[in-house]
Amino acid sequence: MRVLLSTYGTRGDVEPLVALAVRLRALGVEVRMCAPPDEEFAERLAGLGIQLVPVGPPVKAVMRGTSLPSAADLSRYRTEMVHTQFDIFPTAADGCDALVAAGLAQIAARSVAEAAGIRYVYVSYSAVNLPSPHHAPPPRPGWPEPEVNDNLTLWELDARNVHAQFGETLNGHRAAIGLPPVDNVRDHVVTDQPWLAADPVLGPWQKTPGLDVVQTGAWALPDERPLPAELATFLDAGTPPVYVGFGSMRPSPDIARKAIEAIRARGHRALVSRGWADLDLVDGRDDCFTIGEVNHQRLFGRVAAVVHHGGAGTTVTAARAGVPQVVVPLQLADNPYWAGRVADLDIGAALDGPAPTVESLGVAFRTALAPETRARAEALSTEIRTDGATVAASLLLDALR
Numbered sequence: 001m002r003v004l005l006s007t008y009g010t011r012g013d014v015e016p017l018v019a020l021a022v023r024l025r026a027l028g029v030e031v032r033m034c035a036p037p038d039e040e041f042a043e044r045l046a047g048l049g050i051q052l053v054p055v056g057p058p059v060k061a062v063m064r065g066t067s068l069p070s071a072a073d074l075s076r077y078r079t080e081m082v083h084t085q086f087d088i089f090p091t092a093a094d095g096c097d098a099l100v101a102a103g104l105a106q107i108a109a110r111s112v113a114e115a116a117g118i119r120y121v122y123v124s125y126s127a128v129n130l131p132s133p134h135h136a137p138p139p140r141p142g143w144p145e146p147e148v149n150d151n152l153t154l155w156e157l158d159a160r161n162v163h164a165q166f167g168e169t170l171n172g173h174r175a176a177i178g179l180p181p182v183d184n185v186r187d188h189v190v191t192d193q194p195w196l197a198a199d200p201v202l203g204p205w206q207k208t209p210g211l212d213v214v215q216t217g218a219w220a221l222p223d224e225r226p227l228p229a230e231l232a233t234f235l236d237a238g239t240p241p242v243y244v245g246f247g248s249m250r251p252s253p254d255i256a257r258k259a260i261e262a263i264r265a266r267g268h269r270a271l272v273s274r275g276w277a278d279l280d281l282v283d284g285r286d287d288c289f290t291i292g293e294v295n296h297q298r299l300f301g302r303v304a305a306v307v308h309h310g311g312a313g314t315t316v317t318a319a320r321a322g323v324p325q326v327v328v329p330l331q332l333a334d335n336p337y338w339a340g341r342v343a344d345l346d347i348g349a350a351l352d353g354p355a356p357t358v359e360s361l362g363v364a365f366r367t368a369l370a371p372e373t374r375a376r377a378e379a380l381s382t383e384i385r386t387d388g389a390t391v392a393a394s395l396l397l398d399a400l401r
Contacts, residue, residue, distance in 0.1 A: 217388025245273030
């Protein structure tokens with residue numbers, strides 16, 4: 001039995017599928033994965049013995065600037081990606097029994113699966129990405145911001161925007177392989193039975209007519225890597241620091257300076273993760289330490305709070321560690337959603353936007369570092385599931401059998 005997994009995006013998009021791939025292989029399934037050709041993804045998959053089928057340009061190159069590409073560039077990237085997918089996916093799916101696609105960017109996946117006569121599964125990592133009257137669509141960079149507040153109307157506009165971007169291109173390719181046109185690209189990609197790879201406590205799905213969502217829990221692998229010796233020494237040398245990191249995202253340029261100033265004002269040490277933005281320390285004082293890629297599962301249990309952008313993976317990793325969170329959401333994808341969930345669950349604080357002040361950070365730290373917030377975060381950690389990828393692998397295998 002063979003399965004093709006496909007996604008395009010940063011580490012937060014790739015890593016959950018890596019977890020699914022490992023669990024599927026443990027059940028005897030052969031797996032290959034379509035993903036960006038970035039070196040870190042290629043090394044990660046090669047180290048696990050998973051075949052990489054590179055698709056599209058390196059994500060790090062696309063996101064190399066301090067801001068997102070222009071609306072025109074984003075539209076061009078999106079159209080080019082559909083053409084690329086139709087060029088690569090059919091060969092990648094050859095001999096496969098199923099295609100699992102993560103994220104709305106996988107426009108060609110269902111059509112390729114349909115033409116090949118194999119099972120297609122769409123997966124989202126956050127409830128906010130699935131149409132529902134219970135929430136508004138996530139921000140979609142490069143498309144017009146609607147001026148209405150009704151969720152159903154917003155989702156209708158969202159479907160129109162997605163179809164306006166992709167409809168002509170998708171239907172042109174479908175016609176070329178003998179498939180009929182679709183009149184709603186978004187719902188075609190998402191299907192009426194999508195999977196939700198998010199924790200049911202941290203990010204629950206509310207029942208919605210027309211969608212039969214299968215919520216499996218978040219997909220992640222246990223990470224047993226030890227912390228680097230220098231980092232362990234820093235952690236042992238004083239009280240737990242506050243971690244500041246934005247992963248693959250590029251926050252406002254002065255966020256590290258502002259965060260460290262606010263952290264120091266609360267009497268705490270700071271730990272800054274460079275990430276793709278190459279954040280660094282403001283000065284050489286010994287109450288701060290800069291790190292590269294490390295094991296967050298091991299690290300987060302040793303910090304006082306986690307400051308991050310609101311990615312699904314970081315949010316659930318911090319929640320599992322029982323550590324309070326301060327979310328500085330970029331106005332992108334599911335970042336505002338996860339910021340809202342952290343605030344709603346009272347396991348931390350959420351800022352209003354991506355460019356906080358020292359003062360607003362100070363208020364957030366006062367909330368996050370309060371003993372009662374830590375107690376709520378620790379209590380919630382016992383409810384977070386860790387078997388999401390195992391559940392999903394078993395569901396897929398049962399369906400294929």
